[in-house]
Amino acid sequence: MVDLRDLRKITDFEWEIGRGFMQGMHVPVRILGTQEIIRESLKDNSLQQAANTACLPGLHQYVCVMPDVHQGYGFPIGGVAASDYHNGVISPGGIGYDINCGIRLLASEIPLKTAKPVMQELVNLLFQNCPVGVGKQGVVGLSSRDFSQICTQGSRWALKSGYASPADLEATEDGGCIQGADPDALSRRAVERGTVQLGSLGSGNHFIEIDVVDEIFDQQAAQKMGLNQGCICMQIHSGSRGFGHQVCSDYVKDFQTVVHKYQIQIPDRELVCAPVGSPEGQRYLAAMRCAANYAFCNRQMLAHQARQVFEQVFEKITHKNHLWLVYDLAHNIGKIEDHIIDGRQTRVCVHRKGATRAFGPGSADIPLKYARVGQPVLIPGSMGTASWVMVGTETAMCKSFGSCSHGAGRLLSRSAARKMARGEDLLVDLREQGITVKAGSIAGLAEEAPMAYKDVDLVIESVVGARLAKKVARLRPVAVIKG
Amino acid sequence: MEDFSDSCGFKEIAHTADLSLLVSGSTLEELFVHAARGMYYEMGITANENPEKAISLALQEQDQESLLVSFLSELLYLAEKRLIARDFHLEIDGLRLTGSLFMIPVLKMQTEIKAVTYNNLRIRHYDRKYQTQLVFDI
8 A cells, every 4th residue: 555655745746656666667756735635635546556557668757646546456546657659558448438428518599597386397307308227228220321320420320310500519529530440340249239329328337427517717718618607517427338337348358368478567457458559459449449439429328319408498488508529538537649748749559547538728639619728628526516618838748647536535445435425315415405316326326425535725736836737617516317 | 354244245435426336255256246146236236036038248357356347347238228137157267258147137236347457456365355345337
């Protein structure tokens, strides 16, 4: 276990575990957060997992740990590692089973007071129309040709099929389609699982949430995003469903022998990997991109359903009933990106495991309308607490390979949360705070109780202190739909 | 080694984000069955009592840990198809598992397990017991 004495303070918001901490580390670990965040992270194995990650060959600079870090498997959740494209490796477990789990924010110009009388109706209809819960099937039946096209085209398939607008794609990371996906790299089982689940939310920490824009901190950026104080917006959190889980499982298993082939030493079998440029690495990359594109399309399909419901409910009240996409981003993904490292442009494979891309102003690959303010960064809080809209910074490009926190970060295990909170009591608490809740499983609700998570405001303080992102707006929840 | 002989053969170990189970068995087959029952328990499954059908299983992997991951992954896949095993008849010969599962239909499932991980996975065998700690992504 990592001890406070193993950490060297660099600034009030940056700490380092040196390469000498354990044998096999190729680079140090850099943790971004306040001392309080550091103390919390020492309570589980997250920093040991970051040190294990630092043993992967071909990493640049350091393994970066975000302020919402917590224990995962292999990589910690909130871990970012950039491996050299030519001499480094790609690790499926370092991207995770829910490939391209991510979040999208949609905004409206409907004031909360206008929305309140129909909130219950909106929530009921969203629950009915967006498949939520364990193992739920999707909203459309897919032919094998459709499925293959979704793998290679992502949200472009949704646009072609009438489930998206060009503006939706413009406001999605990578335009909702990562090049280089190849369905031939998928197992038959992965295809089978993916074919039936498109347009479904899933369960666990996945949600649809209606929020109100509570406070604006950067008027210019908020204006670019169309965020209006006092108006309602919607967040959708989901990923690649059983398809992504299968892709990751297939490759973590296959790579158990691949590490021996390439004589790669790792301290944990979940960290299995292959050289990025090897046939095995390229095949995984092609399969992972299929799942990433599927996830972009899945959130687009969910947003399409949600938008139809939203606009239908509000058309009785206002003609300004449109719900537009502010941004959609991935927080479990591996991306081939160019970063300036030691003064030289370097091509790397950035693993973001529970971390969000946070490209600063002027970066390539961000929508034109955000070119001057930076890429929107979406940091949802725990259920019933605030969420934050931020923008990426130039500092993030230098310090964290253009990455930032992806949420509040768990503190308590799910069983500990269940022991401390009953779903029914939580439901009452949330209602007393004026939050409407609709959940597939009331017992499951307790696992996501706010007390199970870090205070999102503390995470934001660290993000701002480390200058990974700048505040744009705080969102306050008014309704939650969960599986 | 912790003795689970009088219990159900599994117990939950605290894990911040995911699920960890300590599993024990007097034989490798029993370890696998206890791991499966522990996984089902954590998924909060309610199932119909009537057996629906028997499924035969044949898996071969390069080591015991991979065999366990493959076996549990197979059960997760079947659970997504709304089937769980009520009875297991397993035989493990070296790195090959064969057997039949008597499947019953799932009525309700509370928690989705996304995958079985290899996180620090090692099957230990001593004092005539098998034990392992599993981490599941949920």
